[in-house]
Amino acid sequence: MERASFFLANGCTPLSLSHDFILPADVRPVTSSVSTSITVPVIDLNDKQSLLVKKISDACQEYGFFHIINHGVPEELCRRMMAAVSDFFKLPPEERSHLFTEDKTKPLRVFNFYLKVEGQNKVTMWSETLVHPWHASDDFANFLPRNPPHYRELASEYAKEIGWLMRRLLSLISQGLGLKKDSLRVRLGDKPRLVSHANYYPPCPQPELTLGLPAHTDLNALTVLMQSEDVTGLQVMTKDGEWIAINPLRNAFVVNIGDQIQVLSNGRYKSVHHRAVGSKCSERVSIAMFYGPNKDTVVGPVEELVDEDHPPVYRSYRYEEFLEEFHRQEGTRRRVKEVFELQH
Ligand SMILES: O=C(O)CCC(=O)C(=O)O
Ligand SMILES: [Fe+2]
Secondary structure, eight states: OOOOOOOOTTOSSOOOOOGGGOOOGGGSOOGGGSBSSOOOOEEETTSOHHHHHHHHHHHHHHTSEEEEESOOSOHHHHHHHHHHHHHHHHSOHHHHHTTBOSOTTOSSEEEOOEEEETTEEEEEOSOEEEEEEOOSSSOOGGGSOSOSTTHHHHHHHHHHHHHHHHHHHHHHHHHHTTOOTTHHHHHHOSSOEEEEEEEEEOOOSOGGGOOSEEEEOOSSSEEEEEEOSSOOOEEEEOTTSOEEEOOOOTTOEEEEEOHHHHHHTTTSSOOOOEEEOOOSSOOEEEEEEEEEOOTTOEEOOOGGGOSSSSOOSBOOEEHHHHHHHHHHTTTSOOOOGGGGBOOO
């Protein structure tokens, strides 16, 4: 059966792998060099508390990424949420194009990631992303798309569940660092910046020539990601600089450390590079729920984690300063937290 063409929200011709999407050879994903022998830990949230804290701590130090199972979020809700995102991207392009903007101050928007490349203006990534705020208890439905009609209700319900999960994860991560349960949550402030990115990757005729999402680290503190169950795409860089695939696992979430926890933990926990590659045969969806400080929060290494043997790796900053640096590096393979490193 012929597959219906995908039109980008800002385009009126069917998506095709034109010059605009093709990356220079040195940044293309080399499938044959992606290791399949290593993978990130799968952590069962039903494990005994002390074991759980240790396993999460080890994963945060070694990979900055892990899977969680028995997370308590109803499977049916996850399935419906993924379907709602997929339905959103299947709306005719004119139904999404009014949300398309490069203005990052708009809370609800659709955009494409891109990379700036020498001799070529921008290379657009093979994906489209829906951005909006989320909140576990406040009503944020006004910031959500009206279409598809069930999106508002589902996203609100899903946010409530993720809110609880984030709280639990932040507590476990704090304990892993030897801190009080609520330490990281308090540090990140009582008005965290909560943003959701729903990424849609249409099938890609030549995934080896482009990327769905460029290599990046998450700028926030913590990310809970749900990905399509039957398509691969997410890849993570290990300490040794090797790409590994994070293949989907049924009824599991991927959790990863963002830059702010790397800074708060004084470099103990790692916010690592990851990217998404396209798939030739199937569309793929991922929903990243980000938890970060608000712009006025001061972030720096937690005092208890700094001593003579562990001098501060980063200087403190207002998160707004970090965001400004992040925007300054737009379109590049960003190195934002490195700008805040102290020289010893
Ligand atoms: O699609 C994915 O698996 C990765 C998404 C991601 O890294 C992000 O949205 O920050
Ligand atoms: Fe990410």
